[in-house]
Amino acid sequence: MNDQRLAKYREMRDFTRTAEPSGDGEVRATGERFVVQRHRARRRHYDLRLELDGVLVSWAVPKGPTLDPAVRRMAVRVEDHPLEYADFEGTIPADEYGGGDVIVWDRGTWDSPDEDPAAAIEAGTLHFDLHGEKLAGTFVLVRRGDKQWLLLHKKDEHAESGWDPEDHPRSVKSGRTNEEVAAAPEAMWRSDLPPSEAEIPLDTNEFRSEKRWEPPTAGELAALDELGAKGRWRLAGRDLALTNLDKVLFPGRDGEAPVTKRDLIRYHALIGPVMLPYLAGRPLNSHRFPNGVDQPGFWHKEVPSHAPDWLRRWRYEDAEPDDTQWYLVPDSVPALAWLANYAALELHAWTSRAADPQHPTWALFDIDPGSRTTFDEVLVLARLHRTAMEHLGVEARPKVTGQRGIQIWVPVEPRYTYAETRAWVEKVSKAVGGIVPELVSWAWTKQDRRGLARLDYTQNVINKTLVAPYSARPRPGAPVSVPLEWDELDDPDLAPDRWTIRTVLDRIAAVGDPFSALLGVEQRLPPV
Template identity: 60%
Template sequence: MGSLRFVVQLHRARRLHYDFRLEVGGVLVSWAVPKGPSLDPKVRRAAFQVDDHPMEYVAFEGVIPAGTYGGGDVIVWDAGRWVPYKDADPAAAVGRGELHIELHGEKLRGKFVIVRTRRDEWLLLKKRDEFAVDGWDAGACPLSVLSGRTSDEVKADPEWFWRSDLPAAEAAVPARSRTPTIEADTEGLDAIKENGTWEVFGRSLRVTNLSKVLFPGLPGEEPVTKRELLRYTAEIAPTLQPYLAGRALNLHRFPGGADTKGFWQKALPAHAPEWLPRWTEPGSGTEYLVADEPAALVWAANYGGLEWHPWTSKVDRPDLPSYALIDLDPGTGTGWEDLVLLARLHRTAFEHLGVEAFAKVSGRRGIQVWVPVERGPGFAETRAWVERLSRSVGAVVPELVSWAWEKAERGGRARLDFTQNAVNKTLVAPYSPRPAPGAPVSAPIAWDELDDSALRPDGFTIRTIGARLAARGDVFSGVLRAAQRLPKL
């Protein structure tokens, strides 16, 4: 039998422990070793057998999102190859409760034995050989053999997240924030005088009325034309498209521009190009746009869709949300400072619960929070969870709060709306324009920005958001990787 892979991952979840994993039969047979392996033959380490892990996990180093199985930071503390030196069939040896192994790692070398004492409880022991070291302790060797970093460094700046709700081959997702990549031929757009065909993202798109004013200008600024909106859409599409992929898209259309009355359009028009990705809703037969490629979003903007609203569920299971939504809107008697206070209280609640949530200013008057969830609970459950959470927050400042079934103006109080957690009810997408002067966008924010007195709900526009992305990256990208189970309240 040839050598097999092994890894020891230092894992800080609810408690620090070392995950000792051996390749056996195409999976990683795994034990949690609270005090870590030792090269000292006099030391016996308690080990607790846990679920087998997929081989794709063997080189994982990063963060498992809070609220999911094993949530915490992980480093590759040791890795290498191993061979059985007494057992021709390691799987059978594990089944019998005694496995003799020879490790060829960077920290662990030589012969070991792992012996079951009762059910899932085992002992890990080092044999006396040339690699034995009296008094050797794992805690004296804290660095990753993969990156040379400590657990604290990986936690502060992870390169990968592990999504246990995804297939193993796709579960390790990049953690580093994306910055926008301009792949569209905006020079081709500039070459069109008023009407023409624009080759964008590999598609031929007929564009019209490029000099038409769609958004009034802010004081001292020029108005925003259709050409400028299409250019922005092409530039932001690579960053935005992952938030839209696999989801039906509702469009808030303003064919006459932002200062005219808009209307909702859900069904694709009959003249929509054949290449557009689409989905037909069971039962209603309504055919929706699905922006599975960047050119589809550019088409939507050219069609007069100034606001983009993706469903919170995907088309393969429209009954199962992947986000829980919290919508904070001011009333006539509450100011922006009051709304920021409510958002800070939600921030504190999430920290207390260990829940990852991501905020954005709405681009108009409010603040919205997206909480990524593992698919499984239905809309009734996510709606009830958000209602309980918001009621707990509202109880702290009852004088500021009204509820979803009350008018926002009742007493001038702010509105905590949990009713958006329903099939085909949506909040505006991150980076979507809003129909107001200057073309403000719904901009993601980091939680600490709630403490910045300069923050405003409509303070970022299609003219300024690009510089913010270049400087800070996409601070909302955790929504795409942090699926989690909602804790009981």
């Protein structure tokens, strides 16, 4: 029956060219889903789709649905779509039917007081209630011709005069606009795969080492220097409203001048092309210090309401109601400059990508020194990790934290769950710690560790993060967390806070970025 209902849909599409789902797979029918997709094809319109009898019955609404009961919207009945289409967000080739970009503008559940909604549609009048993230309340579809219908909202507690869908342009699935999806679609549909496997992330070229970001020009940097205490700065085509540029964020160290917000913004802009491969495509947790590092900071995850529209957002669908729902995903040099102006001094990206949040691409070892641990002892533990990685045949690199410790970052194929990467890191950590038990405590709390170091494998959990490569740390002088080559662990001048935002760019110019060798590496974890 569904094959007959989808025959026209399939006839109009070439599934060797379009990423749209074909509807050949098995999809769990709930009978209650609805979706509205904002679709920029030959003309912009909104597609209203209601799950009914195993398909999505669909109408194209040129001006979009509204909560305003005084407005009547034209709606055109179009072919039924497969259930998989409820999650489709991406692009359709320009020379294909419906060519353009699609976002999941709203979604939720629906119900109808009509005893038989299919019969009501056939008769020409359907009453239905939507329970979405943007749309709610009672709607009516009334047929006015062969394919022409009217869509209206009833006067109820959800009605809102003047409500315009164009004032709410972002996807409820990804937080992105149509323009952002068109510029960098995150996923494609493979019609030859089962629906549970059909959505394939398209992050290979966008978020790995092949992606290139340009540093600020000399003119852009000069414009930043010429601003007073506040002003507008245009960077890479974006307008940034900068404030309190001369505020001291870090006291100086070793006789140097204090570090101001202007200095941090300049650093974020200059380090952006090197730092962004470790941030782009990943939700961000930031550690903010609006009053400088001499005052307590706080963690910030939710994208603030005043953030500019061009900042990329991502909605964490598995978040609990009282947890963060929308995260910032830094994907540009202006985004990093905006974060600096927001006094986000420390940047902590998730180890999984927004496109696949349950499968990390990094496994992390954190050598967390205790109150009695010397840096020489930290180096002993780091060198033992080097030996372990060599023995296991695993590609990895160390990174000084900018404070007292060292971390080991291991790129992994995004096939493992967090529980699996955590279990693997725990086994390796226990093996390393067993060699020098006098240096390591496995106690959970610091007060029970007797001042010893902890090899913290517990960081391998979703939304639990370590500081990003090249992020500043909240200490005098603005020290930076810096990736290393393995042999630098033997450098007698190495210190965990050796480089600052004023010196690390010279290091990169001289030796490059040691972590760049790990970008794009996908390796399986060997048994321990």
